Amino acid sequence: MDRVDVSLIALRRILRATELFSRELAQSSGVTAVQFRVLQIVAEKEQTTAKEISLRMRVSQATVTSLVDKLVRQKLVSREKSSTDRRQTNIAMTEEGWQTISNAPDPLQQRFVRKFSAMEDWEQAMLVASLERVATMLDAEDIDASPVLDTGDIRRVTEI
Amino acid sequence: MDRVDVSLIALRRILRATELFSRELAQSSGVTAVQFRVLQIVAEKEQTTAKEISLRMRVSQATVTSLVDKLVRQKLVSREKSSTDRRQTNIAMTEEGWQTISNAPDPLQQRFVRKFSAMEDWEQAMLVASLERVATMLDAEDIDASPVLDTGDIRRVTEI
DNA sequence: CATGTTAGTTAGCCAATCAAAGCAATATGG
DNA sequence: CCATATTGCTTTGATTGGCTAACTAACATG
Numbered sequence: 001m002d003r004v005d006v007s008l009i010a011l012r013r014i015l016r017a018t019e020l021f022s023r024e025l026a027q028s029s030g031v032t033a034v035q036f037r038v039l040q041i042v043a044e045k046e047q048t049t050a051k052e053i054s055l056r057m058r059v060s061q062a063t064v065t066s067l068v069d070k071l072v073r074q075k076l077v078s079r080e081k082s083s084t085d086r087r088q089t090n091i092a093m094t095e096e097g098w099q100t101i102s103n104a105p106d107p108l109q110q111r112f113v114r115k116f117s118a119m120e121d122w123e124q125a126m127l128v129a130s131l132e133r134v135a136t137m138l139d140a141e142d143i144d145a146s147p148v149l150d151t152g153d154i155r156r157v158t159e160i
Numbered sequence: 161m162d163r164v165d166v167s168l169i170a171l172r173r174i175l176r177a178t179e180l181f182s183r184e185l186a187q188s189s190g191v192t193a194v195q196f197r198v199l200q201i202v203a204e205k206e207q208t209t210a211k212e213i214s215l216r217m218r219v220s221q222a223t224v225t226s227l228v229d230k231l232v233r234q235k236l237v238s239r240e241k242s243s244t245d246r247r248q249t250n251i252a253m254t255e256e257g258w259q260t261i262s263n264a265p266d267p268l269q270q271r272f273v274r275k276f277s278a279m280e281d282w283e284q285a286m287l288v289a290s291l292e293r294v295a296t297m298l299d300a301e302d303i304d305a306s307p308v309l310d311t312g313d314i315r316r317v318t319e320i
Numbered sequence: 321c322a323t324g325t326t327a328g329t330t331a332g333c334c335a336a337t338c339a340a341a342g343c344a345a346t347a348t349g350g
Numbered sequence: 351c352c353a354t355a356t357t358g359c360t361t362t363g364a365t366t367g368g369c370t371a372a373c374t375a376a377c378a379t380g
Binding site for chain 1: 177287293
């Protein structure tokens with residue numbers, strides 16, 4: 001089997017692993033991976049607008065509305081009309097939201113981080129280079145790519 | 161930014177690229193990526209059973225039924241009771257099915273293959289090693305990982 | 321033969337997503 | 351200053367993919 005095949009298989013395994021994890025999380029915890037992603041985006045700046053989320057996630061505003069609805073129902077975020085522009089709605093973290101985000105289990109990413117950290121320096125470097133290479137091969141445009149694996153820990157500052 | 165972050169970002173970009181592509185395909189062509197995946201599995205051996213598909217895709221049999229329903233409705237595959245074991249249903253490719261699979265646009269994988277092939281030998285080797293490494297880091301069990309990127313060309317023989 | 325196992329379908333549910341339409345609020349060009 | 355965009359968001363109504371649970375049919379086996 002040639003290398004192209006081997007790498008495609010590996011890629012597929014990676015995709016598959018995250019997909020399965022996502023489902024698993026959806027069942028075990030209250031929020032699904034997608035909802036958690038929204039929560040993360042809100043968390044990055046303490047508050048945001050629906051528009052912002054929709055742009056970041058590359059999803060329609062209608063979808064954002066429904067996702068935010070679910071988070072609001074669980075009291076993880078709150079909606080509030082902006083005072084400066086009343087067409088806008090500010091979506092803000094609640095105390096529960098912060099808690100959820102900090103308590104969220106994160107097996108997949110953690111597994112990755114743990115193993116990655118255990119690697120030799122040269123191997124880490126090689127991996128980083130390779131992953132970036134592949135990413136560039138696959139995507140053309142600039143996309144939202146905060147350092148999370150479908151779900152993961154929040155970095156409030158990272159805005160590449 | 162440390163290497164862990166950089167690699168997680170790259171991973172996310174990869175995930176994102178395939179996800180966006182999948183949606184795009186769903187709109188432009190008749191079959192969605194998942195349906196296409198089913199079609200590919202059937203194509204590998206000319207015919208299969210629902211069970212086989214469900215195992216390969218790691219999805220319930222009920223889901224397979226509904227996916228196959230859609231393909232049958234579009235006449236891309238056909239159902240036929242197995243003569244050897246009449247509990248089984250053979251799902252077989254139709255002429256249209258073959259056509260669909262061979263005409264299917266495949267920008268993502270093609271982009272990958274093209275760029276990969278253009279790489280120097282040592283770089284290809286490095287990439288393969290890295291991807292496999294990451295895949296192993298993320299998934300534990302053995303999974304279906306035929307050489308496709310959500311959708312892609314068929315290899316009837318490849319059974320790793 | 322009775323009971324169990326296996327393959328598949330049906331029914332009923334949920335999450336995520338979209339497009340289209342609607343409703344406010346702001347912006348803007350006469 | 352008002353009529354007409356434009357913008358931001360929600361509602362409505364669909365579709366897809368996914369699940370579990372219940373059911374039917376066929377095979378397997380003690």
